Amino acid sequence: MAGAESSPxxxxxxxxxxxxxxxxxxxxxxxxxxxxMIWTMIGVGTTNEDGCCPGxxxxxxxxxxxxxxxxxxxxxxxxxxxTSFYPYVETVFTIQNPAxxxxxxxxxxxxxxxxxxxx
Amino acid sequence: xxxxxxxRRHILSESKITTMSGSPLTTHVLNTALGVPGSNVTLxxxxxxxxxDVWHLITTGTTNDDGRCPGLITQQQFKSGVYKLHxxxxxxxxxxxxTSFYPYVEIVFTITxxxxxYHVPLLVSRFSYSTYRGS
Numbered sequence: 001m002a003g004a005e006s007s008p009x010x011x012x013x014x015x016x017x018x019x020x021x022x023x024x025x026x027x028x029x030x031x032x033x034x035x036x037m038i039w040t041m042i043g044v045g046t047t048n049e050d051g052c053c054p055g056x057x058x059x060x061x062x063x064x065x066x067x068x069x070x071x072x073x074x075x076x077x078x079x080x081x082x083t084s085f086y087p088y089v090e091t092v093f094t095i096q097n098p099a100x101x102x103x104x105x106x107x108x109x110x111x112x113x114x115x116x117x118x119x
Numbered sequence: 120x121x122x123x124x125x126x127r128r129h130i131l132s133e134s135k136i137t138t139m140s141g142s143p144l145t146t147h148v149l150n151t152a153l154g155v156p157g158s159n160v161t162l163x164x165x166x167x168x169x170x171x172d173v174w175h176l177i178t179t180g181t182t183n184d185d186g187r188c189p190g191l192i193t194q195q196q197f198k199s200g201v202y203k204l205h206x207x208x209x210x211x212x213x214x215x216x217x218t219s220f221y222p223y224v225e226i227v228f229t230i231t232x233x234x235x236x237y238h239v240p241l242l243v244s245r246f247s248y249s250t251y252r253g254s
Contacts, residue, residue, distance in 0.1 A: 066222060074229075085228050085252040087201060093220050114242075114249030117220045 006054065008062045009095075010103045011069060013051040015076075017109035021051030025076045029056055032066040039068060062098040069093075069104060077110050084110040091115050142191040144230075145238050146204060148182050152244035156186030159214070161207040164191050169200055177202075197233045204228075208243055219245045226250050 009029070013022030029043040042061060045053040070090045077084040089106060103118035144164070148157030160182045165174040177196060180188040204226045212219040224241060238253030 083231075087227060087229050090225060090227065092222060092225065094222055112249065112251030114247065116247030 007056040008059050008098060008101055009057050009067075010101075011047075011053055011056065012103065012105040013047050013071065014105065014107045015051075015109070016107050016112075021047070021049065022073075022076060022106070022108065023047055023049045023051055024079075025051075026072040027053060028070045030068040030070065031063075032068070034065070059098075062095070064095055064098055066092065066094050071106055073106075073108055073113070082110050086113065089113055089115075093117070141236075142189060143194050143197045143233060143236055144191050144202070145236070146182075146188055146191065147238070147240040148186040148206065149240065149242045150186075150244070151242045151247070156182070156184065157208075157211060157241070157243060158182055158184045158186055160186070160211045162188060163205045165203040165205065166196075166198075167201040167203070174203060194233075197230070199230050199233055201227060201229050204239055204241075206241055206243075208241075208248070212245055217245060221248065224248055228252070 011027065013025050014020075015022045025047040027045055027047065028041055029045075030039040030041050032038075033040050043056050045056060047053045068090055070088060073089050074084055074087040086108075089108065091104065091106070093102075093104070095102065101119045104115060105118060107114050146162065148160045148162075149155075150157045162180055162182065163176060164178045164180075166177050167174055178191050180191065182188050206224045206226075208224050209219050209222040221243075224243065226239060226241070228237075228239060230237065236254045240250060240253060242249045
């Protein structure tokens with residue numbers, strides 16, 4: 001986990017169905033190993049009360065490549081006593097310039113979700 | 120060989136029936152950046168084996184001019200379980216000479232009642248996408 005420096009890659013989960021942050025959602029960050037063509041898990045975390053997950057990755061570890069964020073959204077809705085159409089959400093993205101900041105929010109309800117590249 | 124021919128005729132006529140009555144699972148790709156259908160997008164539908172978690176390829180298709188891809192799956196194949204739609208969105212933007220933040224989009228969803236109709240659209244731009252369960 002990153003220390004005092006903030007992670008160049010951040011996320012933010014919103015429960016759009018209840019209009020609250022998506023808190024206590026387990027998530028994992030993976031990078032594609034291009035030699036072996038397999039995903040390597042490089043970070044795990046849980047969103048806090050604000051739906052944020054600080055310290056996802058250090059600036060050092062944030063090299064150009066293909067990454068995947070996986071959110072355990074199915075478990076989240078189950079905890080709230082609801083079923084969801086999606087057992088989890090995975091979003092795969094390409095980082096070309098790691099000097100930039102990337103904020104990748106996930107806005108979700110039990111039957112829909114959206115994501116976009118922010119900074 | 121006669122039995123094989125019979126089976127072949129049976130399977131072919133079944134897929135014709137699907138085209139007429141419609142796949143219970145449909146999709147629709149929309150290019151939200153330009154406000155047009157996402158046409159000629161290659162996509163693949165997978166079904167997950169519940170005992171091994173292995174993904175099995177069910178269909179490969181390409182969206183038409185309307186951004187749709189009829190005949191994704193037959194009612195017979197459509198069992199309860201976990202499915203994945205993989206959209207080659209990166210290739211779509213590259214064909215238009217543009218880069219995209221996402222090399223592809225995968226949507227994993229659970230079918231609990233295969234008697235229902237499920238519509239899984241993808242609204243996509245170079246830097247965003249969204250999906251929802253329709254019917």
